[in-house]
Amino acid sequence: MHADEKGALAFLGIIGRWRGCEKICHVCLKARRGSGNRAKWKPKASEWREEAIFLLIAPLRTGAARLLSVPIDLAQGLVSHAFISLNFSFHHDFSRDIRAVRLFWHLHTQTSEQGIYVAGFDEKVGATSEPTLAAEAANPTFLATHPTLPVLYAVGGDDKTGGVVLAYAIDPKSGGLTLINQVADGATNGTYISVTPDGRTVLTAHYSGGYLQSFPIRADGSLGECASRVEHTLTGKHPQQSAPHPHCIKVSPDGCFAFAADLAADRIFSYRITPESKLADGKVAAALAEGCGVRHLAFSPDARFMYAINELAATVTVFAYDAATGGLREIETVSTVPPDFSGRRWSAEVAVHRSGKFLYASNRANDESIAAFAVDPASGRLAFLQRTGGLAHPRHFAISPDGGWLLCANQDANNVASFRIDATTGKLAEPAKRFGVPACVCVVFWPAK
Structure with missing residues (x-):
């Protein structure tokens, strides 16, 4: 230059x-x-x-x-x-x-060299x-950022050599990453990673292996050794539920509870997060419909509602959230595919708009789409708005910090599509841009706000 x-x-x-x-x-x-x-x-x-x-x-x-x-x-x-x-x-x-x-995004193929990549976004x-x-990085499968420090965390590794959690310092000017440290994360590669709002704990979920782990975060953003491990044991009747599969672990906005969605158990488990960064007092917070395969979770901005996307049923379940007890009360379940849909149901990601007015959910397999819903602010109930197709295995997406854009990772099309979000209606416009990213599966903005 x-x-x-x-x-x-x-x-x-x-x-x-x-x-x-x-x-x-x-x-x-x-x-x-x-x-x-x-x-x-x-x-x-x-x-x-x-x-x-x-x-x-x-x-x-x-x-x-x-x-x-x-x-x-x-x-x-x-x-x-x-x-x-x-x-x-x-x-x-x-x-x-x-x-x-x-x-930052993650690209996934069966046999590949890989790492964490960065791009500017206007x-x-x-x-x-x-x-x-x-x-x-070796097979980084999911990413999360620290709430106050310029630090990015990733789960990686593989089922042969074991899983790892990696901490990277982010260069605020270039987006470059420098490894701070890494710690062992059990026998299998993690599927999901999250950070508590106080920036003191990292949590990981392992679809393969059926366990959760927690790690303390030091003052410089580096990671301490594993503080706690929780084994899941329940399974279900669907062929994809033959072994425990905790697919994500989501922290409540106040940082008091961690919620793990187990696809095999059709249950959401809650855990209290201790000052020592341990998961404690585990219990079933919600039991969902048999065979639904709960996958990912999202909270409303006001923390009154939780939304769960069910991979095997292609549905979203709405819960009222009690911040005092960590309790969940089911309100309704809505479909993410058309009423006359026939084919494989295979949903993936769910996210609530920063305004709290809209919710988005992605489908794969025989309905490659993102379904948009309006959110009733009083009840949390969902009303269908729009279904945007023309996608290719939209495994993950993220909403930009200003709420103006949805970036969808089209894993099988080797691109990321950028959709403008109508601030009034919540509907997605035709993609303003599709940029080449081979087999992208995770998109994260930094800073997140």
């Missing part, structure tokens, strides 16, 4: 940086590898054309950018270690209070820089 291009948005196989960036969105990715030499991922020519055209005009549309130069190597269009051989360089002036975000227009490697 030339000296007069300081602050430029640069796509040079390193961190794509926007001047004045306040937020960073990280995503874990795995670059594909063949047996032997690394395979080279080749996006379609149309995808490169779309990328080039969008990145050329997006800064001009804001009225806040001056094009300096655009060296483009379309002949190669290759990815190695998830680095894309495509170089852009132009000045992007954020003096007009245009906020930028960075994203909340004004939904544009991103090219995702680039922020840190190498």
Whole structure:
């Protein structure tokens, strides 16, 4: 990068940086590898054309950018270690209070080299820089950020060598990651990771292995050794419920309770989090319909309601949440697929908009979509708004910190789609952008607020 291009948005196989960036969105990715030499991922020519055209005009549309130069190597269009051989360089002036975000994401393939990747994200227009490697890691499957420190946590490892929890220091300017430390996380790779609101504890859930673990966080963001471990034992009748499968562990907004959704047990378990970062007083907080396969959980911003997405039934169950006791009272269950749907039901992610007015839920398999619902503020009940299709295994998505965008990880299409959210209706517009990310499965913004 030339000296007069300081602050430029640069796509040079390193961190794509926007001047004045306040937020960073990280995503874990795995670059594909063949047996032997690394395979080279080749996006379609149309995808490169779309990328080039969008990145050329997006800064001009804001009225806040001056094009300096655009060296483009379309002949190669290759990815190695998830680095894309495509170089852009132009000045992007954020003096007009245009906020930028960075994203971290995770990419998942059966045989791959992988790591945690970073990209810039402009909340004004939904544009991103090219995702680039922020840190190498062995099979990072889920990410979480510290509430106050510039630290990112990831679960990784594998079922042969054992699981690990990794702590990374985030460079606030570039989004680069530096490993602080890592600790053992049992015999299997974790499926989910969360951090308590006070920033004192990390919690992990293990779909494979059927257990939960907790870890203390030190003052510098580093991790202490495992403080507690909880084994789940219940199973169900569905073929996917033959062994315990805690799929996520979600902390209540006040940080007093941790809730674990066990897909095999059709139950949500609650645990008290002690000052020593231990999980204690475990009990069944809610028993759901047999065979529903509860997967992920989300709280309303006012902490009055919890929403559970049920993977095997393709439904969302609404609960009233009692913050004093950690109790859950079931209110209703709604479908995420059409009434006449026939095929495999395979839901994935659920999230509540920061306004509390809307909820989004993703479906995979025979209904590749995101279903949007309006939330009744008094009762927490859901009213169907819209179903957005044209996706490919939307395993995870995240809503931008300003609430203006939903970024959906299309695992099987090797891209992330950026949808603008209508602040009044909650509906998703057609994708403003689809940017190439091989087999992305997790998207995280930083800072989260």
